[in-house]
Amino acid sequence: MAKVKTLADLRKMKSELQSKIQLRENAENPESVVQIRVGMATSGIASGAKEVYHYFTEEMAKRNINGLTTQVGDMGYCYAEPTVEVLVPGKDPIVFGYVDVKKADQIIEKYIKQGELLDGIIPPNYQNINE
Amino acid sequence: MxxxxxxxxxxxxxxxRASESDTIVEKMKKELEYRNLDEDVQVVITGCFGFCEKGPxxxxxxxxxxxxxxKPDNVTEIIDEHIIKGRKVQSLLYVDPNKGQAEPDSKHMDFYKKQIRIALRxxxxxxxxxxxxxxxxxxxxxxxxxxxxxTPEQTIDIIKQSGLRGRGGGGFPTGLKWQFAAQNEADKKYVVCNADEGDPGAFMDRSILEGDPHSVLEAMAICGYTMGSDEGIIYIRAEYPLAIERLHIAIKQARxxxxxxxxxxxxxxxxxxxxRYGAGAFVCGEETALIHSMEGLRGEPTVKPPFPAESGYNGKPTNVNNVETFANIPAIILKGAEWFSAIGTEKSKGTKVFALAGKINNVGLIEVPMGTTLREVIFEIGGGIKDGKKFKAVQTGGPSGGCLTEKHLDTPIDFDNLLAAGSMMGSGGMIVMDEDDCMVAMAKFYLEFTVEESCGKCAPCRIGNKRLHETLDKITEGKGTLHDLELLKNMSNVIKDTSLCGLGQTSPNPVLSMLEHFYDEFLGHVSDHKCEAGQCKSLLKYNIIEEECVGCTACARVCPVGCISGEKKEVHIIDQSICIKCGACMDKCKFNAIELI
Structure with missing residues (x-):
């Protein structure tokens, strides 16, 4: 192992290493980052939710967006699978229906990055007791 | 990638690990590799989560x-359900015993809600x-x-301003201690970490060393810088093999x-x-005894002054701090003294780690801000008393502390409040007792420990504690008198006043506090020869209820000493002079005809 010779070296090392535990830090404070919840029940998986889930985890990292992608159970919109719920800090959660890779790309670029709304938003018809 | x-x-x-968590890790890695998931899922071995009750x-x-x-058998289920399908494995989720429902997210668990983790970060x-x-x-x-x-002075000032006090039991201001060691000029100085955790039921130091060894190394180096020392020594008991192994790895990597x-x-x-390894003697947690043990001498305390800050290890200025104290240091430096001093009470800043043990639902390790009440710790975080029994008392500070009762439940926990209530913070052990625990027997239990652990150097501790123990033993045997209760009190006060070190000065605390809060129970033992909790065997009496006994002879056949006599289909009788009070008859009787009085 190379020696850490100065404080600047240490800080540089830390910034390189930080990505390794970024996910854990985000999990501690999920409210502070963009959360993407992919509905991964049977109906979701059958219509391609898995592909979407992997796309989100990889692309968010590639595009340097600090976010947290999790798999969740059925959200109840089986007609519109795959469904994805997106929580941007400070905004109400939004559920997108019929999400494929192309749509996922739009969600990241348009909604998460620029705050523009897209087609295919499922209007909220429930209140979450956790929130 | x-x-x-x-x-x-x-x-x-x-x-x-004792419940095979290392096998789980091994199996998980193997299975993930087999399914080509090893690049998606990282398996991390960590330190203690604190929720030891439900491990792994x-x-x-x-x-x-x-x-x-x-269990290792659950590994494939976790992969198939959680990792591949994204469904939580319901059978493995934590079920809150009070709410009766599974808790899918640890952030919502009562156990973690009130905790602030600094030392355990x-x-x-x-x-x-x-x-x-x-x-x-x-x-x-x-x-x-x-x-x-x-500068070293500025660093000491930060620690002083933070209000950090020693977490080993004494509660001495850490910044001040560092300053004393810094002020004494010498050609060589030492930083010592006291990892000789001897308080029965306390395991926070072990968990910190196992879970985050580098934080202690880093803090020791910071301390070395402030006092002008180039050598640190960790005095750790040999009974902590895993902590020792992880420290060795950490030291090697840091080098x-x-x-x-x-x-x-x-x-x-x-x-x-x-x-430096210790053999696990309680007295070696006392800093002068610890230093003598490090020098290769007998682990016996000496009179202070001189304090270790003047003349410690090898006669050189030495600063001794406890593991948990050190673990707080890096966080204080990074976040600032103000951040730290904003947590806690007026005179006790920051957080304290407690080891919950005894008759409590969530046995484990918790870290709460100073000033949290006992009620919050025991009933909210700890999940209340096991099997729905009634809370009786909690012993804080281990064998050096005292017991606190129902009336103290709403007292904010900090160094001074605990002292005022007749107990002490100690290293943070909390042993919870319920209605089935006999306080005389508990006092005897703690005395047994101190008698065993007394180094024997000074007479009050060596002989006095032995006499205390004998008197308590006499009471549990049903042979105590009212005079013995007076004797207990007087002896305790003399031992406290005249012992050389902290061990003897605090060892009568359990007796005194239990006498004070549960005098009636002591009185019951000596005047009525009764143990309400049913713990003191000599005071128990098994009795056959005439109306219920059908004369089936089952009890007579199971009795190991043959003290039950009676003809078939006739009422049986227990000969009390032979009975050893094993309770076998009561377990065997199908007619509930045997009672305990």
Whole structure:
């Protein structure tokens, strides 16, 4: 192992290493980052939710967006699978229906990055007791 | 390669390892590789999550799913359901015994809600055997900052302003202690970490060393810088093999990175750390005894002054701090004295780690702000008393502390409040007692420990505690008199006043506090020869209820000493002079005809 010779070296090392535990830090404070919840029940998986889930985890990292992608159970919109719920800090959660890779790309670029709304938003018809 | 999508944190503390958490890790890695998932899921061995009651603990991130009592057989289920299908394994989720429902997210668990983790910040968060993870979590940044930006005096001032007090039991202000050691000029000085955790039921120091060893190394180096020392020694009991192993790994890695050794971070500061093993004597937690043990002498205390800050290890100025105290230091340096002093009460700042044990639902390790009440700790975080029984008392401070009762439940816990209530903070052990515990027997239990652990140097402790123990024994045997209760009190006060070190000065505390809060129970033992809790066997009497006995002879046949007599289909009788009170007859009787009086 190379020696850490100065404080600047240490800080540089830390910034390189930080990505390794970024996910854990985000999990501690999920409210502070963009959360993407992919509905991964049977109906979701059958219509391609898995592909979407992997796309989100990889692309968010590639595009340097600090976010947290999790798999969740059925959200109840089986007609519109795959469904994805997106929580941007400070905004109400939004559920997108019929999400494929192309749509996922739009969600990241348009909604998460620029705050523009897209087609295919499922209007909220429930209140979450956790929130 | 992209980063892992999921992190699977498996507790690698002593408790969870004893329940095969290492086999879980091995199997998980193998199965993931077999399914080509090893690039998506990272398996991380961590330090203690604190929820030892339900170990082994496996926490899935990022969704904070908290699996409890996981067995190696559950590994494939977790992969198939959680990792592949994204469904939580319901049978492994923690079920809140009070609410009766499964808790899918650890953030919502009552156990964690009130906790603030400073000393335990990295336990359960990083792999203690990988220095890179510690560095990623701001590790060694505090040392770097101190060496680059602060003078030793400024650093001591930060610690003083933070209000940090020694977490080993005494509660002495840490900054002041460092200042004394810094002020004494000498050619050689030592930083000693006291990892001789001897309080029965306390295991926070072990868990910190197992879960986050680097934080202690870093803090020791910071302390070395402030007092002008280049050598640190960790005095650790040999009974902590896992903590020792992880410390060795941590020291080796820190040396390889040059974070220990010569010219640290190019600042010209030298500091290195070695380990010294203790044989696990309670008295060696006392700093002068600890230093003598390190010198190869008998672990016996000496009169202070001279304090170790003037003349300690090898006659040189030495600063001794406890593990938990050190673990707080890097966080204070990075976040500032004001941040730390904003937590806690007026005279006790920050947090304190407590080890919950005894008749409590959530046995484990918790860290709460000073000033949290006992009620919050026992009933909210601890989940209340086991089996719905009634709370009776809680012993804080181990064998040096005292018991607190129902009337203290709403007292905010801090150093001074506990002292005022006749107990002490100690190292943070909390043993909870319910209605089935006999206080005389508890007092005897603690005395048994101190008698065993007394070094024997001074008479009050060596002989006095022995006499105390004999008197308590006499009372539990039903042979005590009212005079004995007076004797207990007087003897206790003399031992406290005349003993040489902390061990003897505090050993009568359990007796005194239990006498004070449960005098009626002591009185019951001596005047009515009754033990309400049913613990003191000599005071128990098994009796056959004439109306219920059908004369089936089952009890007579099971009795190991043959003290039950009676003809078939006639009422049986127990000969009390022979009965050894084993209770076998009562267990055997199908007609509930045997009672305990």
């Amino acid at each position: 992209s980063e892992y999508k999921m992190h699977m944190m498996v507790c690698g503390g002593t408790g969870c 603990i496996v926490k899935m991130l990022p969704d904070n799913t908290f699996y409890t009592e996981v 990295n336990c359960g968060f990083i792999n203690p055997e990988v220095v890179d993870e510690y560095i990623a979590a701001d590790g060694y940044e505090a040392l770097g900052k101190v060496l680059a930006d602060y 390889e990175y040059g974070l220990l050794g010569k010219n640290i971070l190019g600042t010209g500061f030298d500091f290195d750390i070695t380990l």
